[in-house]
Amino acid sequence: MRKYVIMGVQGSGKGTQSELLAGDLDLVHIAVGDIFRWHVQQHTKMGAKVRRIMAAGELVGDDMAESVVRERLAQHDWNYGFLIDGFPRNGPQALFFLESYDIDGVIYLNLPDSEVRRRVLNRRLCAKCGMDYNLISNSPAVPGQCDTCGGELITREDDTEEALEVRLREYHEKTNPVLDLFRRKEYVVTADARPPADEVQQDIREQLGLPPYKPNGT
Ligand code: ADP
Numbered sequence: 001m002r003k004y005v006i007m008g009v010q011g012s013g014k015g016t017q018s019e020l021l022a023g024d025l026d027l028v029h030i031a032v033g034d035i036f037r038w039h040v041q042q043h044t045k046m047g048a049k050v051r052r053i054m055a056a057g058e059l060v061g062d063d064m065a066e067s068v069v070r071e072r073l074a075q076h077d078w079n080y081g082f083l084i085d086g087f088p089r090n091g092p093q094a095l096f097f098l099e100s101y102d103i104d105g106v107i108y109l110n111l112p113d114s115e116v117r118r119r120v121l122n123r124r125l126c127a128k129c130g131m132d133y134n135l136i137s138n139s140p141a142v143p144g145q146c147d148t149c150g151g152e153l154i155t156r157e158d159d160t161e162e163a164l165e166v167r168l169r170e171y172h173e174k175t176n177p178v179l180d181l182f183r184r185k186e187y188v189v190t191a192d193a194r195p196p197a198d199e200v201q202q203d204i205r206e207q208l209g210l211p212p213y214k215p216n217g218t
């Protein structure tokens with residue numbers, strides 16, 4: 001059983017690296033932001049509560065974030081382990097997490113803020129299958145259309161200059177201390193997030209002593 005937390009600033013590639021890692025290792029990828037976005041899309045009660053907070057780039061309340069994590073992990077569909085992305089994001093969430101679960105490691109994706117802006121403001125998302133595109137490094141074959149499913153490419157509501165400013169501020173103020181806490185517990189491996197995704201993946205696996213990444217899944 002392997003239990004990891006993946007951390008990194010907006011656009012550092014948490015989602016991409018999590019998917020690559022989860023694939024052949026059979027880990028369940030839990031992205032707290034995706035769960036909230038699902039609630040917004042489905043117009044649930046929770047979705048109504050978090051919609052505006054998210055669009056502004058602010059953090060939703062700890063009670064709500066913690067209950068989402070608790071309920072998700074209580075499903076126990078993670079026989080081989082999990083990889084959690086987007087939690088914990090502040091001191092209280094970190095305490096809750098460390099009290100409730102033990103983890104094997106923290107993966108920290110390191111990316112300078114200048115690169116964050118470039119990546120996030122050029123990010124597009126398939127409205128149908130959720131696939132991520134970047135108009136600079138990874139643009140779709142047909143503009144505005146998903147290569148895999150043909151769905152429409154949209155911009156995340158919080159990928160605007162203004163909301164990004166708030167998200168980065170929240171990150172540096174609240175999430176950096178969580179990283180320091182994990183560092184003191186000697187959980188953290190740091191990967192440079194600037195190289196191409198498969199190289200970053202290889203780096204993470206080497207540092208964690210995991211089997212190498214094989215792009216074609218063999
Ligand atoms: P990013 O890391 O790119 O800002 P996420 O997809 O992880 O985006 O999260 C999107 C939004 O969901 C956050 O800006 C915040 O409003 C909310 N959110 C996600 N995780 C948490 C959390 N642990 N605590 C509070 N709010 C959260």
Ligand code: ZN
Nearest residue numbers: 126129146149
């Ligand atoms: Zn798609």
